Amino acid sequence: MPHIVVIGFGPVAARLVDGLLPAVRSGQLGVTVVGDELHPAYNRVLVADLGVGRTTVDAITLAATAELEAAGVVLDLGRCVRRVDRARRLVHLSDGRAVHYDKLVFATGSRPVVPKLHGLNPDPNVPLGLPAGVTTLRDLKDAATLHRAVLGGRRVVVLGGGILGVEAALAAAEEGARVTVVHHGAHTLGRSIDADAGQVLAGALQARGIAVAAHARSTAVVLDAAPAGDVPPEASFTALKLDGGGTVPGDLLVLSCGVRPRTEVAAGSGLRTARGILVDHSLQAHHDPQVFAIGDCAEVRCLDAGCRECAGSAGPQGLIGPGWRQAEWLAGFLVRPGEPAPPLAAEQAPVMLLKARGVDVAAAGNVAAGPFDPLPLDNPAGGPGAVAGAPAPLRVSVWADPEHGKYVKMATRDGVLEGFVSVGMPRAAAELVLLFERGAELPADRSALLGLDSAGLPAPNDPSRTVCRCAGVDQRTIAAAVAEGCGTVAEVSARTRAGTGCGGCHGEVRALIEQHFQGAPTPA
Ligand SMILES: Cc1cc2nc3c(=O)[nH]c(=O)nc-3n(C[C@H](O)[C@H](O)[C@H](O)COP(=O)(O)OP(=O)(O)OC[C@H]3O[C@@H](n4cnc5c(N)ncnc54)[C@H](O)[C@@H]3O)c2cc1C
Numbered sequence: 001m002p003h004i005v006v007i008g009f010g011p012v013a014a015r016l017v018d019g020l021l022p023a024v025r026s027g028q029l030g031v032t033v034v035g036d037e038l039h040p041a042y043n044r045v046l047v048a049d050l051g052v053g054r055t056t057v058d059a060i061t062l063a064a065t066a067e068l069e070a071a072g073v074v075l076d077l078g079r080c081v082r083r084v085d086r087a088r089r090l091v092h093l094s095d096g097r098a099v100h101y102d103k104l105v106f107a108t109g110s111r112p113v114v115p116k117l118h119g120l121n122p123d124p125n126v127p128l129g130l131p132a133g134v135t136t137l138r139d140l141k142d143a144a145t146l147h148r149a150v151l152g153g154r155r156v157v158v159l160g161g162g163i164l165g166v167e168a169a170l171a172a173a174e175e176g177a178r179v180t181v182v183h184h185g186a187h188t189l190g191r192s193i194d195a196d197a198g199q200v201l202a203g204a205l206q207a208r209g210i211a212v213a214a215h216a217r218s219t220a221v222v223l224d225a226a227p228a229g230d231v232p233p234e235a236s237f238t239a240l241k242l243d244g245g246g247t248v249p250g251d252l253l254v255l256s257c258g259v260r261p262r263t264e265v266a267a268g269s270g271l272r273t274a275r276g277i278l279v280d281h282s283l284q285a286h287h288d289p290q291v292f293a294i295g296d297c298a299e300v301r302c303l304d305a306g307c308r309e310c311a312g313s314a315g316p317q318g319l320i321g322p323g324w325r326q327a328e329w330l331a332g333f334l335v336r337p338g339e340p341a342p343p344l345a346a347e348q349a350p351v352m353l354l355k356a357r358g359v360d361v362a363a364a365g366n367v368a369a370g371p372f373d374p375l376p377l378d379n380p381a382g383g384p385g386a387v388a389g390a391p392a393p394l395r396v397s398v399w400a401d402p403e404h405g406k407y408v409k410m411a412t413r414d415g416v417l418e419g420f421v422s423v424g425m426p427r428a429a430a431e432l433v434l435l436f437e438r439g440a441e442l443p444a445d446r447s448a449l450l451g452l453d454s455a456g457l458p459a460p461n462d463p464s465r466t467v468c469r470c471a472g473v474d475q476r477t478i479a480a481a482v483a484e485g486c487g488t489v490a491e492v493s494a495r496t497r498a499g500t501g502c503g504g505c506h507g508e509v510r511a512l513i514e515q516h517f518q519g520a521p522t523p524a
Pocket residue numbers: 007008009010011012013034035036037043044045046047048079080081082107108109110111137138139164262265294295296297318319320321323355470502
C-alpha cells in the first residue's frame with residue numbers, strides 16, 4: 001500500500017486529507033500527517049476574528065481527529081519535520097523518529113515576517129522568541145494573546161498597514177481595544193489601492209477611532225519590566241520607537257509585516273525553491289516526481305522557460321482559495337495514479353477584498369494611473385496617429401465622495417478593466433470584480449456602475465458568477481442547494497462549501513436564500 005506523508009496540518013493539508021480519505025478507508029493508501037501545531041487544522045483566515053472574540057476555536061476547527069484516525073490516517077501532531085532524506089525517502093521528526101514515504105507532500109504554509117527592530121529578534125541565528133506584549137497574528141496562541149488585550153480594552157499597536165493589519169485593527173477597535181496602526185507608506189493598503197482611495201479609507205479608520213501613523217519607520221520596541229514581587233519580572237512591550245525619536249505607546253504590539261513561505265525543510269533536502277517550493281503544473285517538485293507542494297508554501301513555476309502561465313510568477317499568492325483548489329486536484333491525482341488528470345486550472349489575478357464590518361474595500365490590477373495622466377506618445381488618442389501594433393491607451397475614470405466615504409476608480413484598455421479600486425461601494429465593487437475576472441467590457445457610461453449602490457438596486461444576478469471566492473462556488477450552485485432545501489448559511493456551507501473560507505460571502509449567500517423564500521425568480 002503506497003504511503004503518503006503530509007508535512008503540515010493547516011487548512012490546505014486538511015482539504016488534501018479530506019480528498020484522500022475514501023482511499024485510506026478502502027485500504028488503497030496509507031497517510032501520515034505531521035503537524036507542528038498541537039491543534040488539528042483550523043481555518044487560519046479567521047484567526048483575527050478569533051482574536052477579537054467573534055468566533056470560537058471549535059467553530060473554526062476543520063478536522064475531526066477521531067474520524068480521521070478511525071479511518072486509518074496517522075496524525076502526528078505537535079511534532080516538527082526537521083529534515084527529509086530523499087535518497088532513502090525518510091522524513092525525520094523532532095522526536096528522533098523517521099517515517100518512510102512513497103509520496104511526500106509539503107503543506108508547510110508560511111510564517112509571519114518579524115521585522116528587524118532593536119529589542120526584537122536581534123540575532124537571526126537565535127530561534128525566535130517574542131517578548132511579552134509582542135505577537136504576530138498567525139495561530140491560536142497569537143489569537144489568545146490578542147483576545148486578552150481586546151477584552152481588557154488595552155492599547156493595541158498594529159505594525160503594518162497591509163490588509164491583515166487593517167483588518168485586525170478594525171476588528172480590534174470595534175470590539176473595544178484602543179488601536180494605532182503604524183506603517184511606513186503614505187496610506188494603508190498601499191500595495192492594492194491608490195492614494196485617493198487611501199485617503200478615503202483613512203477617513204473610515206479615523207471614524208472608527210483608529211489612529212494611523214503613516215510614513216513611520218519603526219526602529220525599536222521599548223520593553224519595561226513591571227515589578228512582580230519575588231518572581232523575576234518579564235520585560236513587556238510598552239512602546240514602539242520611531243525613526244526621528246517619536247514613540248507610540250501601547251500594551252500589545254501586533255506584528256503584521258507580511259508572511260514568508262516555509263521552504264526551509266524543502267531547501268534543506270535539496271529541492272529547488274524560490275519564494276516558495278518550486279513545483280510544476282502537476283504540483284510536483286522540480287526533478288523529484290515523488291514530492292509535491294501545495295498551499296502557501298508552493299510556487300507553481302514549471303521548467304519550460306517559455307511557459308506563458310509561469311512567465312509572470314510572483315510566488316505563492318498566500319490565499320486560501322488557490323491552496324484548496326491545489327489540494328483537491330492533488331488528492332484526485334494521488335488517488336488515481338497513472339490516470340490522465342485534467343490540468344489544474346491556472347489561478348486568476350488576485351482580487352483584494354477587505355474583511356471588515358461596514359468598511360467595504362475591493363481592488364484588483366493596476367490602479368496607479370490617474371485620469372489626467374499623459375497618453376502614450378505612440379498612441380496619443382488610441383486612434384489615428386497610433387504606431388502600428390501600439391497598445392490602446394489606458395483610460396481612467398474616477399468618482400470620489402470622501403465626505404461619505406465613497407470612491408471608485410476604473411482603469412480600462414479598449415473598454416476592458418485592467419484595474420479598479422472601490423471604497424464604500426459594495427455593489428459597484430461586486431460588479432467590478434465580475435467584469436475584471438471575466439475580462440468583460442465596461443458599460444460605455446461608467447456612471448451606470450455607480451448607480452448600483454443607490455438604494456433599491458439589486459446585487460448582481462448572474463448564475464455563473466463566483467459568490468464564494470475561497471471555495472470557488474458560483475451563484476447557480478448555491479441557488480440549487482437552496483432550492484433543494486438548504487435554508488441557512490450553515491446548511492448551504494455544509495452542502496456546497498460556500499462560506500467556509502473568509503466568510504465574506506455570507507451576506508450574499510443569505511440574500512440568495514431570502515430571494516428564494518420570498519418567491520423571487522431564482523437563477524437557472
Ligand atoms: C489573520 C489572517 C487572515 C487571513 N485572511 C485571509 C483571507 O481573507 N483570504 C485568504 O484567502 N487568505 C487569508 N489568509 C491566508 C490563509 O490563512 C492562508 O493562505 C492559509 O492558511 C494557507 O494554508 P496552508 O495550509 O497552506 O498553510 P498554513 O495555514 O500556514 O499551515 C501550515 C501548517 O504547517 C505547519 N508546519 C510548517 N512547517 C512544518 C514542519 N516542518 N513540520 C511540521 N509542521 C509544519 C505549520 O505550523 C502550520 O500548522 C489569512 C491569514 C491570516 C493569518
